[in-house]
Amino acid sequence: MRDAKTKAMAGPRPVVFSGPSGAGKSTLLKKLMKEYDGVFGFSVSHTTRNPRPGEENGKDYHYVTREVMQTAIDNGDFIENAEFSGNMYGTSKAAVQAVQAKNLICILDIDMQGVRNIKRTDLNPIYISIQPPSMAVLEKRLRDRKTESEESLQKRLRAAQVDMEFSKEPGMFDVLIMNDNLEDAYGQLKHALSEEIGMVKKVNMSS
Ligand SMILES: Nc1nc2c(ncn2[C@@H]2O[C@H](COP(=O)(O)OP(=O)(O)O)[C@@H](O)[C@H]2O)c(=O)[nH]1
Numbered sequence: 001m002r003d004a005k006t007k008a009m010a011g012p013r014p015v016v017f018s019g020p021s022g023a024g025k026s027t028l029l030k031k032l033m034k035e036y037d038g039v040f041g042f043s044v045s046h047t048t049r050n051p052r053p054g055e056e057n058g059k060d061y062h063y064v065t066r067e068v069m070q071t072a073i074d075n076g077d078f079i080e081n082a083e084f085s086g087n088m089y090g091t092s093k094a095a096v097q098a099v100q101a102k103n104l105i106c107i108l109d110i111d112m113q114g115v116r117n118i119k120r121t122d123l124n125p126i127y128i129s130i131q132p133p134s135m136a137v138l139e140k141r142l143r144d145r146k147t148e149s150e151e152s153l154q155k156r157l158r159a160a161q162v163d164m165e166f167s168k169e170p171g172m173f174d175v176l177i178m179n180d181n182l183e184d185a186y187g188q189l190k191h192a193l194s195e196e197i198g199m200v201k202k203v204n205m206s207s
Pocket residue numbers: 017018019020021022026045046049080081082084089090091109110111112113114115
């Protein structure tokens with residue numbers, strides 16, 4: 001456990017976003033970061049998947065080869081890493097430190113293996129699960145997003161089923177948000193984080 005002093009030095013509590021691919025994590029967190037400019041900072045993960053149109057290296061992800069990623073993992077550069085849908089993903093220590101150095105609330109978008117592994121660290125985040133209203137809605141959203149091949153889509157849907165069960169495990173998440181209507185889900189998210197947002201605004205305004 002971190003004592004009060006180290007906690008204060010590390011800045012505000014990070015926030016973990018998890019939930020099935022296509023549940024709306026990126027949509028919600030981008031909205032949040034836009035509205036609360038200077039409050040949140042995104043932990044830019046590493047991945048071996050290819051960038052999608054519109055995604056930027058260093059902003060959405062650090063896009064790397066398996067070799068580069070494995071070497072960095074072996075080097076102890078990562079807080080956690082996982083294999084998802086045939087690709088490697090991971091949170092580097094540097095990604096989180098870069099956000100915490102600016103005294104911002106660090107946002108992590110990670111899968112359920114990441115959640116399990118972060119629970120073994122002293123990061124002490126708020127765990128938020130974003131869930132879709134149903135598998136049918138999730139499938140429609142993923143298809144309409146037009147980012148996945150049929151094979152990748154099927155892999156994501158299979159992982160989603162496991163994820164939806166995982167999110168029901170007692171004590172796994174602090175907040176569960178069902179993303180049916182976007183504005184409602186966003187309202188719930190802001191409400192869940194209102195105390196942390198208030199604290200960061202106060203501290204950063206007076207410094
Ligand atoms: N464990 C872990 N999972 C990650 C990390 N970065 C992204 N993910 C997860 O990997 C999954 C796939 O992400 P992505 O390929 O961007 O697809 P999308 O979720 O459909 O937009 C999602 O569940 C993400 O939350 C990471 O650093 N660690």
